[in-house]
Amino acid sequence: MTWAVYLNETPLDSIGVWVQRINSYTAAPSREYPTLALPGRQGVVLTADPSMSPRTVSIVCSVAPSGASISARATTEDRLKGLAYRALIKLVVDDDVTVPRQIDGVCTACEVTTRQHPVDAVVSDATLTILCPDPTWYDVTGQVIGFNAAASQVPLGTAPSGGLVRITAPSWSANVVNPTLTYLNAAGVTVQAMAFTGTLTAGTDYLEVDLNRQAITMTSSGVTTNAISWLTTGEFFAVDPMDGDPLNDSYPQLQVTASSGTPSATWLGVRRWL
Numbered sequence: 001m002t003w004a005v006y007l008n009e010t011p012l013d014s015i016g017v018w019v020q021r022i023n024s025y026t027a028a029p030s031r032e033y034p035t036l037a038l039p040g041r042q043g044v045v046l047t048a049d050p051s052m053s054p055r056t057v058s059i060v061c062s063v064a065p066s067g068a069s070i071s072a073r074a075t076t077e078d079r080l081k082g083l084a085y086r087a088l089i090k091l092v093v094d095d096d097v098t099v100p101r102q103i104d105g106v107c108t109a110c111e112v113t114t115r116q117h118p119v120d121a122v123v124s125d126a127t128l129t130i131l132c133p134d135p136t137w138y139d140v141t142g143q144v145i146g147f148n149a150a151a152s153q154v155p156l157g158t159a160p161s162g163g164l165v166r167i168t169a170p171s172w173s174a175n176v177v178n179p180t181l182t183y184l185n186a187a188g189v190t191v192q193a194m195a196f197t198g199t200l201t202a203g204t205d206y207l208e209v210d211l212n213r214q215a216i217t218m219t220s221s222g223v224t225t226n227a228i229s230w231l232t233t234g235e236f237f238a239v240d241p242m243d244g245d246p247l248n249d250s251y252p253q254l255q256v257t258a259s260s261g262t263p264s265a266t267w268l269g270v271r272r273w274l
């Protein structure tokens with residue numbers, strides 16, 4: 001088994017920093033439920049859906065550069081702190097068992113302690129504390145899933161995903177009029193349908209639905225314009241593993257149809273894990 005941790009695309013072992021453990025790496029993020037106490041009743045009632053708290057990850061390391069000298073240790077500590085205190089941390093964990101997973105955050109603390117008096121120490125210990133506003137880990141490679149009037153499953157992790165859907169009018173098709181993007185559960189039952197009013201010219205036009213930013217654009221002959229007005233019914237959605245059974249390889253599905261023409265579509269996104 002191999003194990004690697006990357007900080008802003010730099011593997012820590014390449015600079016002489018060796019990861020001992022990552023606290024909270026395998027823990028699920030905590031959830032908070034709004035509650036209300038009612039007079040005359042025991043306990044509380046739940047008043048809304050839960051919210052997911054940000055994740056805090058602690059990386060415990062040994063700073064032991066190959067030079068085995070005081071100056072090499074001090075230089076490596078400076079480099080580690082420089083990597084950690086950049087604006088955005090990209091932490092990638094590759095344990096050679098699951099697919100490499102990434103999480104983004106900011107470093108809120110970098111504690112360094114030498115194992116001997118600083119004037120004698122050639123090795124030190126470091127702990128990085130990283131605050132991740134989005135507590136989910138995601139697949140570093142991403143996925144591209146094609147679908148059309150025949151619905152296709154979207155493989156997921158254990159957390160909902162957004163993604164980008166591109167609906168096209170293939171060159172071999174007639175113009176696509178009034179396309180509809182449908183999100184179904186694993187059993188084929190419609191969960192959400194986004195109906196659009198407009199025409200995509202075959203071979204030149206495509207419609208993009210950004211499920212993350214809740215935006216819609218239309219590109220015609222290389223010119224992109226805002227197309228939120230195309231949406232006539234339906235709402236943006238997340239592709240949710242709760243609409244399937246990921247442990248048994250059963251996933252929610254996407255489908256695209258139109259009142260005329262033969263649309264095709266792709267979903268570009270990443271799997272996410274709690």
